[in-house]
Amino acid sequence: MRVVMFGYQTWGHRTLQALLESEHDVVLVVTHPRSDHAYEKIWDDSVADLAEEHGIPVLLRHRPDDEELFARLTEADPDIIVANNWRTWIPPRVFRLPRHGTLNVHDSLLPKYAGFSPLIWALINGESEVGVTAHLMNDELDAGDIVRQEAVPVGPSDTATDLFHKTVDLIAPVTIGALGLIAAGQSEFTRQDRSEASFFHKRSDEDSRIDWNWPAADLERLVRAQSEPYPSAYTHHRGKRLEILAARVSEGRYGGTPGRVFYREGDGVVIVAGADARTGRNHGLALTRVRTEDGRELAAADYFTAMGGYLTRHP
Incomplete structure (x- = not known):
């Protein structure tokens, strides 16, 4: 034809x-x-x-x-x-x-x-x-x-x-x-x-922004979906953009407020996740690799030198 x-x-x-x-x-x-x-x-x-x-x-x-x-x-x-x-x-x-x-x-x-x-x-x-x-x-x-x-x-x-x-x-x-x-x-x-x-619709920068009210399993898939060469999923820590390059769903269940930098679990740092995280029944998202605003890539355990504080949608 x-x-x-x-x-x-x-x-x-x-x-x-x-x-x-x-x-x-x-x-x-x-x-x-x-x-x-x-x-x-x-x-x-x-x-x-x-x-x-x-x-x-x-x-x-x-x-x-x-x-x-x-x-x-x-x-x-x-x-x-x-x-x-x-x-x-x-x-x-x-x-x-x-x-x-x-x-x-x-x-x-x-x-x-x-x-x-x-x-x-x-x-x-x-x-x-x-x-x-x-x-x-x-x-x-x-x-x-x-x-x-x-x-x-x-x-x-x-x-x-x-x-x-x-x-x-x-x-x-x-x-x-x-x-x-x-x-x-x-x-x-x-x-x-x-x-x-x-x-x-077409994806844009806003679609890669992490919402810590999402369940950890959804966030883990978002990180995989925004893999290289796509723009990485990102959040903000202490007012600066932080890209999440690799993560997994935590083994334990963690309660509190979504976005809390909470606990070291194996090689990961667990962030509290899910809109109902207050119940303590949710798994968290264990971050394993991140990229800072100035382009440094490092293990999450090396980036988060202390627990506490929050990851946020905006600076």
């Missing part, structure tokens, strides 16, 4: 690479200009560079809604558009233009975790599996019929970086498998159960 590809960052790069290695003919690529957004500088393999290496015309757009772009798409005469990690709204006259519409590839198990940063949100929320979904685009974001979907388990120590590597390897089989079904003439696919749908 004649394919126009919309994509950005490593997700788009992997999609284009899979298309180039397939029997399909990529006739035009549309991608975003490079961005200074913290999350868009991570996993930033260039779609434009890969397309140009293979002699494929490239258009750079923030939004695909101008007349020149529409004219170029019409001239390309695609059988299908394939999109992955396109960051802005694609208007109906664009996604409906090809004979088979537009196949969107999304790194979650739709209908859950539509929108942005699905792997990070899924890890924070304790999901047992994550995956990649290829669906036909319709008027609602990430809501069209599912053509192909594959899942991988979330391990007990997995970070968001681990999940990225697990799921990015699913892009090629999910995308090319879905195109194979469409090319073979299949037109009836799995409708999404919209009662199960969830939609998440």
Whole structure:
């Protein structure tokens, strides 16, 4: 099939690479200009560079809604558009233009975790599996019929970086498998159960800020979700920002006020956690590695030279 590809960052790069290695003919690529957004500088393999290496015309757009772009798409005469990690709204006259519409590839198990940063949100929320979904685009974001979907388990120590590597390897089989079904003439696919749908916003600095009212298990997953190269989860100690690089749920249960620097437990320093910490029934979060505001990384036991005081959301 004649394919126009919309994509950005490593997700788009992997999609284009899979298309180039397939029997399909990529006739035009549309991608975003490079961005200074913290999350868009991570996993930033260039779609434009890969397309140009293979002699494929490239258009750079923030939004695909101008007349020149529409004219170029019409001239390309695609059988299908394939999109992955396109960051802005694609208007109906664009996604409906090809004979088979537009196949969107999304790194979650739709209908859950539509929108942005699905792997990070899924890890924070304790999901047992994550995956990649290829669906036909319709008027609602990430809501069209599912053509192909594959899942991988979330391990007990997995970070968001681990999940990225697990799921990015699913892009090629999910995308090319879905195109194979469409090319073979299949037109009836799995409708999404919209009662199960969830939609998440882009992550920002505020989303990495630790709230000590959360249960320790949720905070431990937040730390793993904000693993390198993502911005680290952080709190404040004595008025200065303190990044939490590694932590575990404490073995003991600790009572008091959330955020209290309380007790050495093995190689960790336990922080009281949970909105109902006053009951004494909660596990704490045992910090094991931190980074100070001036960039020093050290064991939490070396940073906290005395117990007492509080970790806070703000300076």
